[in-house]
Amino acid sequence: MNWLKPFKRALSATVISATCVGVSFTASVVQAEELGYPEKEELRFGFIKLTDMAPIAIAYEKGYFEDEGLYVTIEAQANWKVLLDGVIDGRLDGAHMLAGQPIAATMGFGTEAHIITPFSMDLNGNGITVSNDIWEQMKPNIPKMDDGRPVHPIKADALKPVVEKYKSDGKPFNMGMVFPVSTHNYELRYWLAAGGIHPGYYAPHKGDTSGQIDADALLSVTPPPQMPATLEAGTIYGYCVGEPWNQQAVFKGIGVPVVTDYEIWKDNPEKVFGITAEFAKKYPNTTVRLTRALIRAAKWLDENNNSNRPEAVKILSQSNYVGADYDVIANSMTGTFEYEKGDKREVPDFNVFFRYNATYPYYSDAIWYLTQMRRWGQISDDKSDEWYKELAAKVYRPDIYKAAAESLVDEGLIKAEEFPDFATEDGFRDPQTHFIDGIVYDGTKPNEYINKFAIGLKSGDKI
């Protein structure tokens, strides 16, 4: 088994305690007094047409890349697989990635390659949309407010009777997500499972990577921009995807977003910027410099209480970036979210790029994704808490982030208090309580966390 390799390697090496892990990976980055010129100046970055690619577009358009002496070409990719392969085979130097992609690639689930991330791109930004037909069937199960609008957040409990009806009629209840290791897959699963709908297990050791074992709702992969079209065609009844593709469904009148990921898990980490470990090692200055440019772009996006967002939306609506209509993108980027047509609500933190230390690569974020991979069987065997921490430290590289942030502070471009306190930061967020099912997540105890779920594999379980 491929994915066992790093585990065995890690075991055979001396047992490293969790605290040294953070330090042990700092060695490879040169923390020079003054940052040198980039070793590689012409770079090619990939992205998928989603609004959360904004930091890359802004770093380009606002000249932050050029300020670092980097000449970057930005290229839209067909789907997440093509994008990941591009980074692995060197066609792309770096890319906008799903948080689960570097983790899974490093672990060897799917294509194996050592990908790292020095920069987390944003928080939140996804939604779950169902077709009009399903929405009509869900609606009677949802409590109403005084003005007749449904109470949010809507739980999957409202969807459960619908799924059961389909099941008893012998019809498969199909839903779409964007990639097996995508944040969307785990969020959709989390939401469904919290409402008692089983999203199915993976069993990679038996060659089953469809993720539909024991499933009530069958999830399959569709590239984000094609989601609305697939929903319209009736191939799937609902999907979980990033913006603007939920708002697009409202505009086209083909579906209704029922819940945002902000409501499933408040301020959840979403995309990361992925590069290969080899790239970071070969071009340390370039790596720090591109991280600097991205941090500045993220800051610009959240500056002065989102006042730059309209300009950002204008840039994103250009055909070479996201390319959807201004109004569609603006809906979610400027702090509102439209559920049912006309039901527009304030969600000021729907897209967070810089606030709440959004750009800092927390180990605990990586570990949350690992716990979900274990919960749904993508990791088929039990792992120790240490294993989770080691893998997280292999992929998430706060040391590079720290070098970039500190040099920005030295140059006076960003104030030190806008970053986490690097002297005390250990890479683990405090236990997080804002989940839709009320279960508390503590990144330092992954195994204990997995055992808390009613649906999902627990310690000792194997498919």
Added chain:
Amino acid sequence: MTATSIVSKLSDNQVLSPKAKDMVNNITRMAVIPLLGILGFLLLWSAAAQNIDTSLGKFPGPAAVWEQFGSLYEEHTTERGKEAAFYERQEKRNAARMEKDPDYVPKIRAYTGKETFLDQIATSLVTVMSGFLVAAAMAIPLGIAVGLSKTLNSAINPIVQIFKPVSPLAWLPLVTMVVSALYVSPDPMVSKSFLNSMITVTLCCLWPMVINTSVGVASIDSDLVNVSRVLRLPAMTHVRKIVLPASIPMIFTGMRLSLGVAWMVLIAAEMLAQNPGLGKFVWDEFQNGSSNSLARIMAAVLVIGFIGFLLDRGMLQLQRYVSWDKSSADR
């Protein structure tokens, strides 16, 4: 009553001399009828467009597409402006660095902005022509050899027959993987994506040219071959003086066929592999799903068609110019 019959009635009028009558007929056939055809198509198109509601709004009519041509051109000029600014900034930055670090050898980097519609057209044209020329360079000599030798023909024929009907798109994944495995260089001369599209085009251009060339060579008039025998021409002279001229019409027929196929394949390949060019333009617009997307795609469709037409005409003119058999060009 159709336009043709009106015009033919007019020309039947005895007042016109026979010569004038011919001229009227010609003008009618060459200009008036096609124009009417186009007009009819535009009317049908806009009428149909009015009635098709897609999830991206109404299907674009001729007016919407025309507007997009304007905005595409505008985007092109804005992008050129940005490009000039990009180079200016770069020069300043290089100069600043030279002051700090005298050993630095300044390098001017190519513009990193987006490719406009016009750039995409140019990319597609360059790709198709290079793929086509590479194919011609291989297929014509091979075709001649196969046409001259019955043994070689029987050896190669099964391979050609098997590969000919393969959709070139089936080759694409293989080509992509092979190129990325074999073409490794830190500072590549041409990009991998260009090679991918070009090789795919080459692969599908090869077969029609091989077949037509070999048939052309094999069916040379036996008198000509006999003349060559009597004169005891050396092999190369035989090919140059007898075989090539005699089979030019067939070779060109093969080339025209190939170029047509190549153009169609290229667009599909670009779309599938996300290689730069018109196909990628179409796919990107489809993915964008903005309210202008359909009109832009329609604009691209018209341009693709028009370029395909021009390529075919170009080959035809070339054939007329080169070939001795003027009638073959009209087929």
